[in-house]
Structures are given as structure tokens and as C-alpha cells.
Amino acid sequence: MLKVLASPRGGGLLVLIVLIALLPLGFQNNFHYDVAIRVGFNAIVVVGLNLLIGYAGQISLGHAGFLALGAYASAILTGSHDWPPVLAMLTGAVGVGLLAFVVARPVLRLKGHYLAMATLGMGMIIAIVLNTESQLTGGPDGMSVWVSFGVAGLEANTPRQWYWLVGALLVVWVWLALNLIDSPFGRALKAVHGSEVAAEVVGVDTTSVKVTVFVVSAVVASLVGSLSAHYISFISPQEASFFHSIELVIMAVLGGMASIYGSLVGAAILTVLPQVLTAFEDFEHLVFGLVMMAVMIFMPKGIVPSLGLWLAGRARRPGGEAAP
């Protein structure tokens, strides 16, 4: 099964659909649903972030800011202005897209540590604005979101309904992302990582490629922010915090850079592990840190790509025949 997951077009999507369909059979209570829904939210954001970080090689330490802006747009527009949730969500996404577009050009000219610093700063500014504009945002106390999310009379209220909604969105987004990386645009994306100058001299407008993927990843984060605001019914500036941004990056790195399925595995592990580790009580964070260190030492490419390579190597050895 892992091998199928590692090869994008080899039915990995089917495995994902079956997994999402069967998972609820093992759920015993709403808490299980809740964890699964949060995994789904994170996975959607991280797939977008991985297009930027893993495929195009452009780090961002500020994407939680985009997510929070989407969440606040939904909370404010549905709460104080009675907008329909979908319209509020889309408006938030358009606003975040514009902001990301404006920020992208100057910021993506930077590389490496400098890009990390600039995106970090951008995220911090968003967090500060959300904290200080308390008339609009409720300030550090955050705000409640009373309106249920729904489209055309269909509402998501129960954990089960949210589970199927998030599951469906995740499948669609994974399918789109797999298409993208297998297209000429996806090749350009990887080439920006591999050699920007090589991509340029064969006609790739690398600036436009980087800006596009930055905007797309920001918009996806914003959409998830909106949905999660309705789901959790509460938002606070913590959403935009530096730690949240880092957490999203860790999910991408741990699961595997430049791996769509890696993003899902990373999101799942980083969401589920803290819940499991509560059994260790005081040592929770210690064990968590050790797990992360062990993964990066033994699987430096991240979990899914490393397992993929390992399986490919094993497939080659016994018969002496190279895998294609």
C-alpha cells in the first residue's frame, strides 16, 4: 500500500478515497471524528504549502497568517454583517489572494534565510493587526462564530457532516494537486527549485510561476481558515501565530517535501501524535521532539519519499531488475 501511495498516479487517490470512506467504521465517539476533521483541514493547507515549499523550493513561515485572515473574514462577515457563509469565505479568499499577490513579488525575489525572515515578518504583522484591531476582531480574546457553514440549504452541523465535507474537499484538492505537478506548469514549478536560471533560459517566467503558487497556497489556507472558523465556532489571533506557521511547515517536511501524499501523512502524524502522547503526561513534548528528530535522522527526505525509495530499492534487489 505504501508503494501505491508513493507513486502518484498508481491508484494512490483510490487508496485515499477508500481510507476516508472506511475510517468512520473505526470511530467510537465524536472525539475521533474531531481529530480526523482537523487532520483533513491541516492536510488541505499542507498540500498547498508543499506546492510552494517542497515543489517550488520557496519557504514560507507566514502561511498561518493567511489562514487566520480567512477565518476572520468569515467570522466578521457572517457574524456582524449577516453574509451567507460561502460568500464570506470566497470574499476572504479573494482578499487574501490579492494580499498574497501584492506581497509575493518583492518577497519572492529573496532566497533562503532572507525569504524565511520576510514571510515570518509578514505573518507576524498579520497577527499583530488581528490582536490590535479589537473593535473588529475582538482582540486577543478572539471571537465566536455563531453561523453554521452551509450551501444551498445543506448545512454542516454534526461531526459526521463535517467529516464528509472535509473528506470530499481533501480528495478533490489532492486530485487537482496531482494533476498540477504532472503538467507543464508542475514541471516549471520543480525547475524553479532545481535551477531557476535553467528554467528561465528555456522560456519559463519564473517570477510568475513563484507568484502563482504563492497566491494559490495562500488562498487554500484562507479557505481552510474560513471553514475551520465555522467548525470550531471560535477564532483567536493564535491562529496567525508564528508557531502555527511553523507547525504547518513541519507537517510538510516530516511527511515529505515535494510529495502530495507526504503532506497528508505529515498532517496526520502531527495532528494525531499530540493526542496519543497525552498518555506520557509531563513527557509529552519530550517524546514528541524525539519522534521528530528520529524521523528526520533516519528519513531525511521525509516519511513518504524515504519509504518510497526504500521500497524501490527492495524491489530492485531480489530479482536484480531495475524498477522503471
Add this chain to the structure above:
Amino acid sequence: MTLLKVDDLSKEFGGVHAIEDLSFVIEPGTIHAIIGPNGAGKTTLFNLITGVYTPSAGEVYLDDRPVTGKAPFELARAGMSRTFQNLQVCLNMSALDNVMLGRHMHLKPGFVSGLLRLPGVVRRDREARQMCAGLMDFVGLGNHIHAAADSLPYGALKRLEIARALAAEPRLLLLDEPAAGLNSAETREIDAVIQKVAERGVTVVLVEHDMKLVMGISDHVLVLDYGRKLAEGRPQDIRANPDVIAAYLGTAHAFA
């Protein structure tokens, strides 16, 4: 109509005049060699022509239109393509995908069409894949088509760059030391590849230290020294030019 014209071009790096007041033209359909000792400014010149660097002064014209200051991708779309002396291969991609990258501008590489995997995208990609496999065969990489780029030896990567540049179907192809680091058999293969490319009507500009290769296939030779033009002319005239011989005396690159 001249294909490429370089007019009073200069490039300075913090006091170092890598290229100084350089002018020359390249006529379509020629193999045009640029030679000169190490540090003469050959690679800098390529970077200026292809838009990787912006000149400190002077102009570059393509088809008699000024293109100075244009981005490399715009010049690529105008018909220029090149290889690099210090390899620029995407090691995170397969060898074939590197060549496919060369077809980028011929594939209508939209974001939305890629996201939705529209039938046209799939068809064009399949055709491109076939063409690029053919190009790999053409440069002698026929048995590396399914390899990962980072598994190829140096000589193969040099040829991979040529295949990628050819995939772009340029009118003007600039090759920066395509034979450097290759053994003599490989050099002969590259020699044949360049001649075949030129026969198909592509204008080739070649930077090369291998004098046997240069003198054998070039129609025209430009000699650079310290960023300036030392001599220019037919290979047989260059070979006999006393200035050129003096500049090369004591260097490792003796004339064959």
C-alpha cells in the same frame, strides 16, 4: 538581416571589466566560435546576450531590434537558447523531464489547464515526451531516458543540457564549453551533434577551449582577451594571427 548584434557592450564587476566596449555581429546560419584565455569574459558575454546579466553599457540587438534588459525567458521566447559551463540541470527531476522543460513555451503551460488535466495538456505532453526522448537519443543519451538526472555522470549532463536547449527549438543556440571534461570520443560525438544542428538551420555560437573542435567546425571565430576583442575572422586567419598566438602562448590551450 543580422541575427544578433552586440554594440559597444560593457560589463563591470566592482572594478573588473569582464567585457569592455565589445561589438560584433552574428549572421544567421553560421557556426560562430568565441575563444579566449580563462577569464577573458566569454561566459559573461553569454550571460549578457541571454539576459542573465544586465550590461553596464551598450546594446544587444536580436533581428535588429534592441533586446537589452529583457528577461532571459523573454529572449528564450524570441528564439534564443543556451547551455551552461557550470552545469544547470534540475537534479530534482528525471533526465527526460529536464529535456521536457525545454519544451515549456511550446506547451501552453497554463495553471488552470494543468490543474484540471485538460485533454489538450495530456496530448501535447505525450507528443513532447516522444520528441524529447528522440532528442536524448540524438545527443547520445538514448539509454538514459528513464534515469533520474542526479544519477547521470558529468559528460551525460553536459549533453542533457544540449538536448534541453534543442527542445526549445531555438534559432540561436549558445553553447558554453560543451566539450569541457569530455574524453576525445565524446568530444567527437558532440562535434557531430553541433554540425547536425547547424545543418538544420540553427545558428550556433560556441565557446570552447578545444581548438581542434573550434577550428574544425566554425565558420567564424571571435577572440576575446581581458573582455576586449583581440581578433575576428575565418579560422585559418585566426590560427595565423600573431596577436592570438601571443595571447595563447604559455597557456595550456595550444593550437592543434
